[in-house]
Amino acid sequence: MSFFTRRRIRNASLLVLALAGIVWWVRAREQTLDSSALGTGYLLLAAVFFLASYNVRKKLPFLPLGGSTAWLQWHIYVGIGTVGVFALHARTAWPSGWLEALLAVTFYLTVGSGLVGLYLTRTIPPQLARVSDEITYERIPAFRRQVRRQAEEVVLESVAASGATTLADFYTARLYGFFAGARGWRYLVRPTSALRRALMREMQDVRRYLSEQEQIGCERLFTLVRRKDDLDFHDARQKVLKLWLFGHIGLTYALVLLAVLHGLLAHAFHGGVA
């Protein structure tokens, strides 16, 4: 059993135990005809603040507040645990008031984005590692320009050397757009190698019409197409990783604000004996 599997089992067991303890406490309160809403509400609010504080921890790497790995593990399991506490607190999947409904939606979206992020951060890195080069996200536009310039030089050189324009025509018709810039949003959501394979096939087909000089250029274009596709892949996958976090943190801020407002209103309209 690997280290990570053992850690998952240990942390999941602790979570189940903690949730069981909370359920037991809620039932005990209810058996005495007492309300548990305030208790679970505060627990939920504390959990939300704790989860949000992970981002603060990241801004303070110079303080001995524990390793980020441990924080992330707490963040994941406390985050999953809040779903159980939320269920105990709200008692319904869809609260009636508009503020509570908004709060619930924000909560679901935050938890959902967290789970999506967990999936993405565990599945995208191996995909990136399989691409030959390690590419820094911020440098991708510069690399793209470089590849495009190289491709244009190859085409111009082959025209000058052969006097034929077959390769240049093919480049203008099929490759210019590919080298021009980033891929569209569809590729961002679901990157595939379909376009790369299609372009490779078409280049293979057009080879029979190329002069010897142009064929040399075509070979170099093959390499550049592969390089550009790798850059696009890194760009798309790394962008998803960054956008996800951006969304998750934005939702967290909204959740903290709404949760605090909900708490204040709950106290203000609590009623009971003055």
Added chain:
Amino acid sequence: MSELEIAVPRPRRWNEPFGEMAEADVDALLRIEPFRSIDANAFPPSLPLRGILLGDTRIGRYQAGDLIVREGDYGHSAFLVLAGTVRVVLERLDAKLLGREEPPRRSWRQAIAQLWSNAKLPEVRASAGANDPANDRVGTRDESGTARVFLQDVPRLLEKTGSVQLGVGEIFGELAALTRTPRTATVIADGRATLLEIRWQGLRDIMRRSPAIREHVEQLYRENSLRVHLRETPLLYDLPDNIIEQVALATEFESYGNFDWYSDFGPNHARDATEQIAAEPLIAEEGDRPTGLLLIRSGFARMSQRHGHGHRTLAYLGKGQVFGFSELIESHATGEGVPWRHSLRAVGYVDVLRIPTEVVRELIIPNCGLWIADCGLRMQDTQQSAIRNPKSEISASDARLLDFLADHRFLNGTQTMLINLDRCTRCDDCVRACAATHDNNPRFIRQGPKHDNLMVANACMHCVDPVCMIGCPTGAIARDANTGTVRINDRTCIGCSTCANSCPYEAIRMVEIREPGGAFLVDEATQQPILKATKCDFCAAQLTGPACQNACPHDALVRVDMANLTGLSQWLGRKAG
């Protein structure tokens, strides 16, 4: 000859001489001891004694208080006193005097203050440093283009420490130069002194052809270091003192490889793996009859086995590890000759102690007695601390990893930054944490050579053999005696780039510095920017330890001592899950 070829003289050893020696200087040297007694005919025409003195030596003139060598410095040369006297300081001097003041660990208040006190611009410094006003006991001056650090009020300084005076004709610094170990003492000029500094290559060649000098140096080593080294070898832990004494007397010293290995190694000198192994000097060859037990004294050696038409790396051995013991044991037990099962090659530069086979048979194995099996196990443990069991078959992936580590000489690292690309989300939290803890300047680059899904980032590895320290004129780059971390003292760094040029791992970067207002600092004489060497300091001043590792949320980044391959193996093994 085609137009694509240009004929140039082949680079030769003394194209870049060590100093500016004149023929008259060499004549003068040849009239004094020890050079007068050396037989010049023992040197081949291609490597004359005169040439060595001309190309591998230089004369330095020092004034009272000048620091000649500092304790802890990495030496690559020895010194002969030509005129005047020098003082060897017997006790450790204050680190501040040597320009090696340890950065104080920050308090909580200072750590939090980094939130608002970090500079907004890159590489901001309060001053250009070098002449540190805070330390009025140390000064710097320029001697014929060479920066010299001098101590003030030396007599008062030496009152507490005690010292030994060396006079004309005496040699010092030879062991550190030949064994690539830190200088063991600080030497200060005692009045005006003239010294001949001879770089290790020249000293080695003279030792090879001058038995008197070789015996002198080896005698010094036997007296000062060899017994300790033998005692530190696990295999010889329990041998009685008189046996150790006899083993020490019979031990032979050997050196393999190029002391300046870093000069032709690095990304600009990439070679095919087969070529690289073939170029590594052979210490012992698989199939040959063992000529002794080999102990690695310093450096690294690659243990390999023939595999098809090439060699497969099984392990690499470092200081204190042994080669060939199992063959000698088996030979002793069976009474039959057992050849070496593996080859041993120098990776970079290796110092080897060879204990002759007869000595092993007559002195070591009998004295292991009933513990002979234990001896074997200990040897195995020693190697396992750095490698897999060499007797067992290692997997193809392990062999590829070992090849990668040995080919890139990452085995030199004690705090190598490894990134598991299967877990790294490229979030750059590590880089941001590094910047936040270094005045907003990251001290490493999240790029580097890859092997499968493992990346070795361009971060200082705090090497076992920190070649960056060789030649630093002010001692600004030094190894911390307590932690082993190689640090740069920003205040005494003069920006000469010697360390950055020497580092084969591209872990040191020269940066142009600014004053707090944002203006770049330039040399008032040349108007050239003032540079400082920068690199990872392993967050020595921080409360947290290495910020990069602490900041990684995904268990993707780790700092690893490459001598502990068991730890590396465990870390790599857990990524499978």
